[in-house]
Amino acid sequence: MTQGTRTEVAEDVDRDEVPILRRVLTEGVGTFVLVFAGVGTAVLAGGRVGALGVSLAFGFTLLCLVYAIGRVSGCHINPAVTLGHLALGRISVVAASLYVAAQAAGALLAGLLVYAIAGGLPGYHRADGLAANGFGEYSPAAKGGQDGYGLWATITVEVVLTALLVFVVLSVTEQVADTALAGLAIGITLAVTNLVAIPVDNASINPARSLASAPFQDDALGQLWAFIVFPLVGGVIGALVYAAVHGRPVRR
Secondary structure (H helix, E strand, O other), rough: OOOHHHHHHHHHHHHOOOEEEEEEHHHHHHHHHHHHHHHHHHHHHHHHHHHHHHHHHHHHHHHHHHHHHHHOOOOOOOOOHHHHHHHOOOOOOOHHHHHHHHHHOOOHHHHHHHHHHHOOOOOOOOHHHHOOOOOHOOOOOOOOEEOOOHHHHHHHHHHHHHHHHHHHHHHHHHOOOOOOHHHHHHHHHHHHHHHHHHHOOOOOOOOOHHHHHHHHHOOOHHHOHHHHHHHHHHHHHHHHHHHHHHHHOOOO
16 A cells, blocks of 8 residues: 555545544534635625735635644635545535535525625615626626626636645645645635636635625626536536646546
């Protein structure tokens, strides 16, 4: 048995020692925290901190969560990351399904709470938005009745940047990697992906993050499908790239 095989087995055993209910609840709580901090910054302080501040809010929050809950659930807190783990056989179909359900629930609760806080400001309305993702007329680059970045730009940034994030997550969470620095690498990667994507479509990179905002912003639900489908595609691609680069098998 090679060192890589031994460490992967050890990782699976360690994770399986944690009861599935605790892991699932941890994923829900972690996703809630990530969305509340990131989307909350965008909605409540975005005008003051700008895209850099929002990107850092997402990145720093994920960085802290990796160290806080990584040993419990693996700190996926993103359906695309969970799908990447599933593609490599690091998680079972049942566990992955429960993870995604918990991530969606945590994200929706966070979105609802941010919406409730924003509504405490006199004059705030749903039309003011909740940092939902969008392209075309709903892209952040749209101005004066002219559309912003279109669907192809959204497809490109969401697929490529989510693939990058998932590739980094899978790479640095291997036991053979320096896992003590995993949180730093993952947090920085998320911050960078947000810096690139925020001007294009408000940066999803995480279907749960998109689900958190869309129900609470006018007209956002019509484009939500794109921010579920394309990050998931990116997650699979990231797993395939990881498997090719590191010589790991893909789940059959």
